[in-house]
Amino acid sequence: MEFNVLLEVFFILLVIIFVSYVVYAKYIKKSSSNDSNFIFTPKYMFNYSPELLNTYLNEKTDLNGYKNGFKATLLDLINKNYIIFSNTTNSNSAKTNNHFSGPFVKINKKKSINKLKAYELDVINFLKRYDKKGVISLYFIEDDLKNLKASKKFESRYNSWEKHLKNEYSNNKFFRGDSTEFMDELDDFKSYVSGQDITNADISPDDVNQFLVYGLALGIEKKTMENFEKYLDENTLKNSEIYQIIKVNGLNFVEQGFKGLYLVKPGQHDSNTDVYGY
Numbered sequence: 313m314e315f316n317v318l319l320e321v322f323f324i325l326l327v328i329i330f331v332s333y334v335v336y337a338k339y340i341k342k343s344s345s346n347d348s349n350f351i352f353t354p355k356y357m358f359n360y361s362p363e364l365l366n367t368y369l370n371e372k373t374d375l376n377g378y379k380n381g382f383k384a385t386l387l388d389l390i391n392k393n394y395i396i397f398s399n400t401t402n403s404n405s406a407k408t409n410n411h412f413s414g415p416f417v418k419i420n421k422k423k424s425i426n427k428l429k430a431y432e433l434d435v436i437n438f439l440k441r442y443d444k445k446g447v448i449s450l451y452f453i454e455d456d457l458k459n460l461k462a463s464k465k466f467e468s469r470y471n472s473w474e475k476h477l478k479n480e481y482s483n484n485k486f487f488r489g490d491s492t493e494f495m496d497e498l499d500d501f502k503s504y505v506s507g508q509d510i511t512n513a514d515i516s517p518d519d520v521n522q523f524l525v526y527g528l529a530l531g532i533e534k535k536t537m538e539n540f541e542k543y544l545d546e547n548t549l550k551n552s553e554i555y556q557i558i559k560v561n562g563l564n565f566v567e568q569g570f571k572g573l574y575l576v577k578p579g580q581h582d583s584n585t586d587v588y589g590y
Contacts, residue, residue: 360578
């Protein structure tokens, strides 16, 4: 009799342990961090650079190439104040073929670049080529890259950036591990940075900047932009440098850099590029 009671108690304990484990595994996801006491939240993903997350998705999924990673590198450098957003035009109709149409950025010469990664320096050095009296017009870069000569130089710098980024990725021990749990966490992070549950009370212009950089790297920037425009007020968006750059297509020069390799005849716009070093 006593033995049967003990068996029943033992069985009940096993059931309780099993159910507890299932609930824990499903609803309380531990972080991919080595800290076993750390409980995962989507914000933890901000500890990984947007470029590395973009590389991870390109390696593990059918994400469409590394171009968004290049754009995210530039925008992340703005967030970290290595590049300063200067001004922007109000509409694309203001775009003209000169150095004085926005959006504008400039290199922050007061901040040391010694601690930057090699792939970040590739972006800095590419932009320096277009520095005109301390100001860089992103629209001018796009126009200049219609030239085959300029496009080839861009391709060389882009290839250097991709090589350095992949080296950084391969040297990161975490990304070489089991990807199943991390991919689940990354899906949660995508939902978070998409802004689908955001309100003005929750977010500042700096938050908008960060969300958009990661949204771009993760391939969901259109969804993030749509949700921000739906849920946030105009002043919050106007005070976000990253929002303004994306809104006026300030990063279109990346696509143009590759189009220029195939669609432009040699010699076109040579007067624009010969005055620059590389």
